[in-house]
Amino acid sequence: MKKILFAHDESVDDKADSAEWAEALNIKTDNLLAAVGVIDYHDKFLLHNTEEDILQLNEEIMSIISENTGDRTNTLAACIDEDKYVLIFSDVSREENSAAKRKIEKILSSIKKEIEEKLQMTVTFGLSGGGGNITNVAAYYENALSALRYKLYMGTNSLIWYEQCTFSEEIPSELKDAINEWSRKPIRSEEAMRQLEDIFQMLGTLRLRYSQYNLLLLRLVGNVIRDAEDSAMMSKVFGDIDTSTVFCGCETWRDHFQWMQKHISRLKEGGREEKHRSEIEAALRYIEDNLGEPLTLSRIADHVNFSKNYFSQLFKQSMGENLVDYIARIRINRAKELLLSSDYKVYEIAAEVGFESQHYFNRLFKTLVGVTPTEYRNIKCFS
Template sequence: MLRLLIVDDEPLERQAIRYLLAKARPQYQVVAEGRDGGEAVALGREVRPDVILLDIKMPVMDGLAAGRALRRLLPEVRMVFLTAYDEFAYAQEAVALGASRYLLKPVAGEDLISVLDSLAQEIEEERRIQEEAQKWRAALEEMLPLIRLGFVLDLVSGHIAGEEVKARAEFLGLPSLPRLAIVIAIDNFPARPAPVKEAERQFLKKRVLQVIEERVSPWPGALAVPGFKDEFLLLLPFKELDGRPRLRDAVTRLGEEICAGVRELTPVTVTVGIGRPVDDPALLATSYAEAAVAVEYRLLYGGDQVIHADDVAVLPRSSRVMASPCGKELALAVRLGDREKARRCLAQIIAETVVGKEGRPPVFKVRFLELLSVAAQAALEAGADPEDIAGMVLQGSQEILTLESLAEAENKIGSQLQTLVEKVVGARERRNSNLIEKAVAYIKQNYHRDLSLEEVARHVFLSPCYFSRLFKQVRSENFIDYLTRMRMEEAKKLLLTTDYSVNEIASRVGYRDARYFGQVFKKQEGCTPTAFRKTGGNHHEAELDG
């Protein structure tokens, strides 16, 4: 149906057009009539017609002036200008205003009907195209989650080239390209329940994803999707790779916010593994592999925390890990330095794939060489010294090739595997010890300031949560207890060797509030700072004498 607005200062002209339409095209509806340009603009705003029949010569505001105003107000409206003056200037300006047609008065009925029929066909075709486009947009909107998921999985698996990355990112409307991968794993997800409860399990995963999306919403262009098993993948974009420490701090804070949000709003917790940034988005598979390895360390250090690839000095996970679940479990056990799990995995692999071949030397030698290669690669990924590993693998391979007995080969590969695990454990302990000693040196230099755990963690390039757990593991006391003990030791020395006031000593050992310092001191030493000074540090003996 065509909706028309007729504007002419002659009532008879308007009546004639109405009569013609009622007789020839009753399906076309006249929604309003106007007598001048001013009414044309007001009525156009109110009724928003499809077509306006607009006389040019009218009082108050002529049709051309009204046409200019209506074009601004209704960009898509069709305007048909009518005039009794066959002047080129009028026709020229009407065309400039986007007139659909220009007709001379008196307008022949068949000409007007022909024009309106043509416009009705144009409008109908446009509406059809718009409806079709709307359907496509709605379908596309419905498919966007799957499109995003496919894009993320292609990126982290390395199945996408540089130009395609840009094209697909542009299609998804990303303001900048993803450059860093994060793996978010549910820590304490209940074991898969009976089928009737699977809906509850999926609802919980959806809620965790919603929390992730809420926390990452201030980061334009971030992509959060369900990952493998009970994990989620998060890709973050940024334009510049300068200032990587600042980037790491920002991403770590985001990870901590995700952990806190999931902890507060769901019955589960998550561990956030963060990979390193890459220069080329097509290399995101590397960042993902680092994040996937980092998140595995929750099995060693506990969940509900952020673990950066730099925290555990990981290398990207090898793509050559054997396809069998036992092979993957063996590689994981070596990376984590889990001696018992590595022994069990080896026994299972031998039982399933070696003994079944009747223990023939060619079979078990090839299999054991493959196992040694997988375990060595996992040890390298975990930060073991490459020279140590290379020498050991070379010697171990030569020894395996000389053995003819399956029992001897089993003992040899078991011994070599345990050696690899020990090297991983030793390398990790040395690294952790070095990092914590560096942190302790920083604490000793800065304990007199208002020193926070976050500041010390930044100094050694660890996330605060991971640093806190590592500090306690290495020093057998938590950060705040160690800092307090160090401050108290210095306070006792100042009390016994100087004339500084208690207030000044409190300030010198990092306490702004002298009263609070006194409370902490008494809790640690069993007496006030003043009493400690008076007794020369022998307040316990003084109490016994009393």
């Protein structure tokens, strides 16, 4: 049995012919081929990690592959091709195809389990097999990549054989009607959200061709974008949107549904904030004018005629921080002004901005500013 070989030649890519693959990986072309497997981690990992993290990850995953393959398996070779890990399995024992597959799946299950336990991440396996000469390796690799893409329907924590990748050839009228009906409804309504979930469930079950799926997905997203544009909330909902990377990090139909949920929720929140902007501004003025008084949630909510719970939620959505933190920050800012512009003693300033306890005032001031009130006054006066 040939020992596992770790090799990577940048001149060998997915367009290389089989002879180049075999030569680069030092594989004899008379070996029989059982399967080619491709292991891929997820886009979300790439989004949140540095280049150094990725290089370290490559080493750790290749080490795990090495530990689970080698002379005791029928693995011919393993290499890294761009950001994917390629395993080539031989069939020197000339086993029945199903038996060879079971053996390969057992190897990959061990690799998968160890990656999950050691690296706390999930991976997807794309596989293509069925026997043949090693010179078929390039074609098998292409098919394994196609199988990997099928995670759109099967999920990211999957082992997918190319032979499993079946598609619906036509978009059923039931799905078309559901999308048309959803498009006519106010997309922020609860009914529309339930219907959208049903639509994505159908998309996940039907397994359309990727081009058909993408067209329907773009139509659904287009409705959300139009609603945001009509409400003048594009920047609030989408930020600096780049249409080429709008779904970056989304790999399955469930990811796409969650993306839609998130942005429709932002539309709801933005609409509610816009509707009650005058009340929020009135609350801010009230806080500013009454810093020396007890400022409770009940008192401020009553001032703008809202219930405590509703106002608390609305305030945080509008201001990006809760009411208590906001009041504390405003009081400390006023105290900083008084420390520099008046001769009041520290305890007098504490009372002036609404603190009953000077001890608490001193602690909070140091937490937010980094120095005590007295130190702040001395530093600023000295400078």
